[in-house]
Amino acid sequence: MTSSSSITIYRQDYTVPPFLVDHIDLTFDLGPSVTQVKATTRLRHNPESESHDIVLYGEALELVKIVMNGKTLAKSDYATDNGELRIANVPDDVTLVVDTLIHPDQNTSLMGLYLSNGNFFTQCEAEGFRKITWYPDRPDVMATYTVTIRADKEKYPVLLSNGNLVETGDLPNNRHYAVWDDPFRKPSYLFALVAGNLVCREETFKLADGRDVLLQVWVEKNNLDKTAHAMESLKHSIRWDESRFGLELDLDRFMIVAVSDFNMGAMENKGLNIFNTRYILANPRVATDTDYANIESVVGHEYFHNWTGDRVTCRDWFQLSLKEGLTVFRDQEFSADLTGSDSGRAVKRIEDVRTLRQLQFPEDAGPMAHPVRPDAYQEINNFYTVTVYEKGAEVVRMYQTLFGRDGFRKGMDLYFSRHDGNAVTCNDFLAAMADANGRDLSQFERWYSQAGTPRVRLESHYDEKERTLTVSLSQFCPPTPGQTEKQPFLIPFAIGLLDSKGNDMPLRLKGGKDSGTSCILELSDASQTFTFVDVAEKPVISALRNFSAPVILEYEQSDDELLHLLSHDSDHFNRWEAGQRLAARRLVSLTKAVQDGQPLTLDTAFADAFRTVLSDTSLDAALRELALTLPSEMMVAERLDEIDPHAIHQARQFMRRTLAEKLEKEWRDAWDRNRTEGTYRPVPSDAGKRALKNLALSYLLALDNPVYCQMAIEQYNRADNMTDRLAALTSLVHSGCMNRHPEAKALLDDFYREFENEALVIDKWFSLQATSPHAGIETITTLMEHPAFTLKNPNRARSLIFGFCHNNMAQFHAADGSGYEFWSKNLIELDRINPQVAARLARCMDQWKRYIPSLRKPAEQALRHVSEQPLSRDTREIIEKTLS
Ligand code: ARG
Ligand code: ZN
Numbered sequence: 001m002t003s004s005s006s007i008t009i010y011r012q013d014y015t016v017p018p019f020l021v022d023h024i025d026l027t028f029d030l031g032p033s034v035t036q037v038k039a040t041t042r043l044r045h046n047p048e049s050e051s052h053d054i055v056l057y058g059e060a061l062e063l064v065k066i067v068m069n070g071k072t073l074a075k076s077d078y079a080t081d082n083g084e085l086r087i088a089n090v091p092d093d094v095t096l097v098v099d100t101l102i103h104p105d106q107n108t109s110l111m112g113l114y115l116s117n118g119n120f121f122t123q124c125e126a127e128g129f130r131k132i133t134w135y136p137d138r139p140d141v142m143a144t145y146t147v148t149i150r151a152d153k154e155k156y157p158v159l160l161s162n163g164n165l166v167e168t169g170d171l172p173n174n175r176h177y178a179v180w181d182d183p184f185r186k187p188s189y190l191f192a193l194v195a196g197n198l199v200c201r202e203e204t205f206k207l208a209d210g211r212d213v214l215l216q217v218w219v220e221k222n223n224l225d226k227t228a229h230a231m232e233s234l235k236h237s238i239r240w241d242e243s244r245f246g247l248e249l250d251l252d253r254f255m256i257v258a259v260s261d262f263n264m265g266a267m268e269n270k271g272l273n274i275f276n277t278r279y280i281l282a283n284p285r286v287a288t289d290t291d292y293a294n295i296e297s298v299v300g301h302e303y304f305h306n307w308t309g310d311r312v313t314c315r316d317w318f319q320l321s322l323k324e325g326l327t328v329f330r331d332q333e334f335s336a337d338l339t340g341s342d343s344g345r346a347v348k349r350i351e352d353v354r355t356l357r358q359l360q361f362p363e364d365a366g367p368m369a370h371p372v373r374p375d376a377y378q379e380i381n382n383f384y385t386v387t388v389y390e391k392g393a394e395v396v397r398m399y400q401t402l403f404g405r406d407g408f409r410k411g412m413d414l415y416f417s418r419h420d421g422n423a424v425t426c427n428d429f430l431a432a433m434a435d436a437n438g439r440d441l442s443q444f445e446r447w448y449s450q451a452g453t454p455r456v457r458l459e460s461h462y463d464e465k466e467r468t469l470t471v472s473l474s475q476f477c478p479p480t481p482g483q484t485e486k487q488p489f490l491i492p493f494a495i496g497l498l499d500s501k502g503n504d505m506p507l508r509l510k511g512g513k514d515s516g517t518s519c520i521l522e523l524s525d526a527s528q529t530f531t532f533v534d535v536a537e538k539p540v541i542s543a544l545r546n547f548s549a550p551v552i553l554e555y556e557q558s559d560d561e562l563l564h565l566l567s568h569d570s571d572h573f574n575r576w577e578a579g580q581r582l583a584a585r586r587l588v589s590l591t592k593a594v595q596d597g598q599p600l601t602l603d604t605a606f607a608d609a610f611r612t613v614l615s616d617t618s619l620d621a622a623l624r625e626l627a628l629t630l631p632s633e634m635m636v637a638e639r640l641d642e643i644d645p646h647a648i649h650q651a652r653q654f655m656r657r658t659l660a661e662k663l664e665k666e667w668r669d670a671w672d673r674n675r676t677e678g679t680y681r682p683v684p685s686d687a688g689k690r691a692l693k694n695l696a697l698s699y700l701l702a703l704d705n706p707v708y709c710q711m712a713i714e715q716y717n718r719a720d721n722m723t724d725r726l727a728a729l730t731s732l733v734h735s736g737c738m739n740r741h742p743e744a745k746a747l748l749d750d751f752y753r754e755f756e757n758e759a760l761v762i763d764k765w766f767s768l769q770a771t772s773p774h775a776g777i778e779t780i781t782t783l784m785e786h787p788a789f790t791l792k793n794p795n796r797a798r799s800l801i802f803g804f805c806h807n808n809m810a811q812f813h814a815a816d817g818s819g820y821e822f823w824s825k826n827l828i829e830l831d832r833i834n835p836q837v838a839a840r841l842a843r844c845m846d847q848w849k850r851y852i853p854s855l856r857k858p859a860e861q862a863l864r865h866v867s868e869q870p871l872s873r874d875t876r877e878i879i880e881k882t883l884s
Contacts, residue, residue, distance in 0.1 A: 006378040006873055006880075007082075011318040017136055018051040019043040019090070021143035026133070030151040030195055032105045032115055036064075038097065039133040041143075045092040054094070056085040056134040057127070060112075063134065064099035085134050098134050107131070108792060108833045116261035117220065119196025120156070121274060123267060126317055126380045129188035139314045140423040142185040150177040151195050158218070160194040162186070162270045164252060182270055184250070185421060187313055192269030194218070194257050201227040205235060208242045213249055217280065218257040222757070226281035229292060229682070230256060233299035240300070240334050245412055247307045256280065256299070260759055263794055263836045264384065266298050268305030275302070278760050278795060284680040284721040286758050289690060291722075292682035296338065301331040312416065315423045317380045321372045321448070322426045324384075325392020329400075332393060339684045343620045346572030347684070350626050353547045353573070356394065358634050360386040361552070364453045365638075366846040367881045369480035373426050373448040376482075378877040381836050387451070394550040395447045401492045401520060401548050403437045410436040443490045443524060451480040454489050456523065458555040462538040468510070469535045471495070474527030475551070481881070491523040494548035497532070497539035502568025508533050518545055518571070540564045545571040557581070563609050572623060579613065579627045582606055583655070587636045590651035595644055600654045607662040614666045621674055622688025625695050630655060633809045637847070644852045645813040649773065653702075660699040670696040671711075680721040687723070694727035701735035709737035709744060716747055722761070725751075730768045738774065762788055763799040770803030773810050777818045780804050780811075791830050794837045801826050805844040812844075813851070817858025820845075824862040828869050835872030842866075842878040 022042045029036040043054060066073045068087065078087045107114040112131025113122050122128065130137040147161040153176040159168075163182025170176050200218040207213060215234055217227040234256065241247040251271045258280035266275040279298040282291055308330060309323040336348040363369060363386055370383065372392045377383050400408040411433035419428060426448050434441040454477040461470045473493060477486035496518045497505040504517035510531040521530050540561045544553050557565075565578035586606060593600050613619065613627050633652055637643045660667065674693035676686045697715065700708040712728045719725035729751055731737075732744045739745075748769070755761035769775055769783060783789060783800055791797050805812050805823050812819040823844060831838035848859040860883075867879045 006876055008376050008378055009380075010376050011316070011374070014316050014318075016048045017046055017055075017138060017141050018049040019054050019094075019136065019141075020046050021136060021141050023144050023146070024135075025146045025148075026191075027148040028150065028193065030104075030120055030149065030156065032118075033103060035102050035104055035113060037100045037102060037133045039100075039135065041096045041098070041135070043090075043094050043096060043136075045090075052089050054087040054090050054096070055136060056087075056098075057083055057130040057137040058085060058100075058134040059083055059127075059130045060102070060107075061131070061134065062101040062103075064101060066099075066134070067097040069094055083130070100133050102132065109836065110261055110263045110794070110834060111836070113193065114261070116259050118155070119198065119220075119259075120151075120194065121257070121259045121261075122191065122193045122269075123263065123274065124191050124269070125189040125267060126384075127189070129191055132191075135188055137188045139187040139189060139316065142187050142313070142421075142423060144185055145180075145182045145191065147180045147182075147191075147193065148177060149180075149193060149195055150175055155197065156195040158194070158196060158198045160192075160218070160255060160257065160272055162190070162192055162272050184270055184310070186270050186310060187423065190268070190270045190310055190313075192267070192272040192274055194272065194274065197221070198257070199224050200255075201231055203231060203235075205238065207238070207248055209248060211252075213251065214253045216253070216255045218255060219277075219280065220258075220260075223258065223277070223281050226283045226286065229282045229287075229295055230258075230275075230280045230299055233296040234303060236296070236338060237300040237303040237334065240337065241304060241307070241330075244333070244337070245307075245330075245409065247416075249306065250311070254303075256302075260795070261793055263834070266302045268302045268309050270306070270310050273302040275299075276795065278763075281760060282682075284682075286722055286755065286761050287682075288723040288726055289682055289687035291760075293335070293687070297331045297335045300334040301327055304330045304334070307416070311421065312419045313423045315425050317377070317383070318374055319425050320374075320380075320383060321388045321392035321395075322424065322429055324389045325372060325394075326396050326429070328389050328393035329396040332397075341684075343572060343623055344684050346576075347620070347622045347626065347688070349546060349573055350576050350623075352390070352393075356386070356390045356550060357638070358632060360390050360550075361453050361638060362634070362847060363387055364391070364451060364480070365478070367481065367849075367884065368843065368846060368878070369451045371449050371451045371483075375449075379839070379872075379874045381874055382839055382877055391550055398444075398447070398492055398549060399433045401494070402522075403433070403439075407437045408433075441490075443488075446487055446489050450477060450486050450489070451483055452477045452486065454486075454491065454549075454551045455554055456491060456493065456544070456549075456551045458541070458543055458553065460541060462535065464538070467533070467535050469497070469532040469539060470529055471521070471532070471541070472527065472529045473521065473523045475523060476526075481884075488524060488526050489549075491549045491551060493521040493523050493543075494518060494545035495521055496542040496545055496569075496571060497535065498542060498564065498568055499537055499539060502564060504570050505535065505539055520548065542569050542571055542574045544574075546573045547577075559585075559605065563605070566609055566627075567612065576623070576627050579609070580631055582609065584631045584636065584639060587631060587648075587651050587655060588639055590654060591636065591640065591644065591647045594647040594650045594654075600651070602655060602658045602662075604662075607659060610659055611663050611666055614663060614670060620685075620688055621692040622684060625688065625691040628692075628695060637809075637850075641850070642852055643847060643850050645809045645855075646815075649810040653773075656699060657702045660702040664700070664703065667696040667699045671700065690723050690727075694724065694731070697727065698731045698734070701731045701737060704736050706737075706740070709735075709741050712737065713741070713743055713747065726764060726768070733768055734772050734774070756788075759793075760795070763795050766796065767799040767803040767807075770800045771807045773808070775804070775808065776811055777814060777822060780822065791826070791833055794834065797830060797837060801830075801841060802844075805841065813855055815854065817855075817862070820858050820862035824866045827866055827875070828871075831869075831872050831875045835874040838872065839874035839878050842875050842882070845882055848882065 025040040027038040104113045104115050111128035149159040159178035161180035166181045167179040198218045199221050200216045202216045204212050205215050217230050256273045258275050258277045260277045262276040304327050308326045336345040414436040415432035457474045459472045499505050507515045507519050510533050562578040562582050569575045633648050636648045674689040712732050716728035737744045827841050
């Protein structure tokens with residue numbers, strides 16, 4: 001686990017595999033403390049390779065023996081070094097039999113084969129298969145698999161692997177076996193095995209071509225009543241991929257399994273997707289509207305990988321965004337389409353952009369900044385990032401913005417016809433889009449190769465006499481680690497013009513034809529000027545509509561212009577954006593006022609604008625809720641050169657309290673009038689109402705009025721669903737009510753008792769306390785000692801530790817450095833258990849160089865302390881980059 005010197009792997013060093021695998025037979029004799037793995041692999045020399053060496057990878061394996069073409073190899077027949085096993089000068093065709101022993105019960109990394117609640121699961125992406133057996137564990141080696149699983153029949157009645165079940169039977173000593181056959185060639189990272197005491201919800205489903213497929217959702221027995229939504233989401237996913245992309249399910253059986261110990265969200269193993277329970281289990285009692293929405297999108301995401309990931313996979317791990325960026329884009333479009341309305345699409349877009357800005361922009365501006373297609377890594381697991389996923393999805397979206405839905409579809413069709421069954425690169429995807437649309441996209445490749453968030457400056461001039469509007473756009477991308485100079489990007493810049501009544505004006509570019517009321521300017525140079533003609537009056541510009549490119553827009557618009565956009569823009573995204581810009585502008589000056597000890601004030605015009613939005617019942621509740629949610633503390637931090645977490649927190653609290661006071665009556669009305677009727681349904685319209693109602697409640701609780709505490713307590717007691725219950729409890733805990741109302745305090749205990757047996761709800765219980773602005777280090781330390789807390793379960797560790805270190809800015813950055821000390825202590829401990837999860841925790845300090853001086857010192861101390869410990873390769877890479 002510990003490594004003194006880390007090796008850096010470079011994209012430029014890619015070489016083809018010397019040997020390819022046609023087929024692998026795997027036999028598992030499962031036991032928790034010892035599992036025997038026998039791998040029989042047929043290898044064939046790759047004519048494209050100069051080398052005749054077989055290179056296998058392995059980690060934490062006990063090698064029993066290797067037999068090559070019938071002959072047992074002696075130690076001197078191969079060389080092992082740093083996780084590589086090399087057999088030199090091998091003939092063209094070989095059969096290799098490798099016997100190994102592994103120890104699932106000692107595997108706390110949750111990579112390879114491990115145990116969760118006594119059942120067996122695997123996670124092989126990115127390089128987990130090498131913890132199962134010695135193998136050419138790289139994505140460009142694709143093989144068909146036959147898997148035999150043998151295990152105790154009583155303890156492990158269910159035995160699953162990829163593909164089709166071909167045989168089952170009994171064995172002596174109360175054991176049994178199953179044989180699975182996967183006819184599709186796949187890389188080892190898509191291998192999966194599950195064995196244990198599980199039950200399933202199943203259904204037969206008819207595909208568009210008339211074939212019947214078996215769909216299954218496997219869970220532990222007590223969770224069977226929480227699988228309906230996942231099954232519905234799966235069926236929606238299948239239908240959507242058929243209709244939007246013409247892509248059908250290629251198997252007779254598709255299985256989903258939920259596991260409570262899991263490092264990430266979920267995994268697209270061929271025909272056997274494995275999920276973190278939090279993205280499967282739902283019923284109204286335990287899951288919130290957000291949980292329901294996340295389940296739908298993650299089930300979609302993993303299902304869509306079957307084509308964008310499994311059928312066409314990545315040549316090497318630098319190409320990760322080829323499958324992840326594309327599949328995130330697909331799941332975003334899926335969720336947007338399922339809302340069934342334009343405003344639903346806008347809500348989804350706003351949420352996605354909020355995530356991008358809140359998490360990816362800081363990454364792109366920090367020590368871990370890397371291109372969507374990275375050039376180098378020490379540990380690939382550190383590159384499952386918001387840049388590869390979310391910025392990657394924005395890059396894919398830009399093709400669709402440039403070529404339209406039809407052009408994008410043509411590109412997808414060409415991509416599959418060229419590359420089905422192969423392991424390819426981001427450039428192959430770009431070439432398919434370019435060729436299908438007859439366009440040279442060489443400049444567009446810079447979105448894959450250059451890190452950093454480009455800034456686009458807009459300046460405009462209206463000529464009243466000529467009735468022309470000139471729009472000058474210029475771009476600049478700041479330097480990032482290893483990339484000082486950047487070339488201009490090709491930026492699709494969507495724009496519209498509003499007249500003084502708020503209507504969209506017709507657009508005509510000089511020398512061009514009419515372009516409707518919204519058009520895409522293509523910015524490709526460092527700076528360019530566009531001229532609109534026949535512009536009847538001085539317009540208000542609606543820039544970067546629907547966030548048409550992942551850039552930071554620098555455009556000075558007056559409050560009046562922003563207020564005009566907020567009330568009239570036909571682009572829902574930009575209406576929201578205008579409100580956020582008005583709020584952010586004020587939060588920045590309020591933060592400065594806090595720092596300078598000046599009195600804090602909020603102008604009436606702003607409060608009135610918020611009032612208008614809040615009372616505008618023609619707008620969907622979901623859109624109003626988004627518009628009235630203030631930019632997060634992290635978003636404000638992004639706009640400041642130096643981060644003063646306490647000043648930011650106070651500024652935002654002041655703004656919330658002031659808006660609560662000034663709009664008290666309207667918040668009350670919003671809370672009263674947005675109750676949902678009848679039984680709970682997780683549909684967008686109802687979810688939007690609940691979101692607005694609960695936002696209103698949280699504003700009202702900022703008033704410190706016992707009446708509202710009582711109102712929240714009643715909402716908690718009356719709630720027939722987790723959304724309303726959790727929102728009430730969170731608002732109570734995060735407001736002053738908790739300390740003044742013994743009744744409120746009792747609810748926390750009540751909640752715990754009620755949901756003691758629902759792990760995912762207990763995670764919520766930990767995290768709502770960890771993120772409270774009142775939760776100091778003592779509260780967190782007490783929670784760490786709670787019997788239900790454990791570092792070994794990633795969800796639990798995240799709920800408390802990440803909740804505090806990542807989502808509690810005010811308390812984590814305590815002036816005495818106690819938050820940082822807490823971070824370093826737990827990071828070191830977690831790293832010994834689970835390097836992958838620890839490396840994520842390490843990222844909490846990304847921004848430390850931008851903290852105010854008094855915090856920089858203790859932050860650096862904490863980082864140095866960590867760096868002096870023996871660390872996993874994962875955590876070492878992050879800490880070194882953070883300190884450099
Ligand atoms: N491919 C998975 C997804 O759908 C993520 C797996 C990441 N696993 C890991 N160990 N880094 O996004
Ligand atoms: Zn994915």
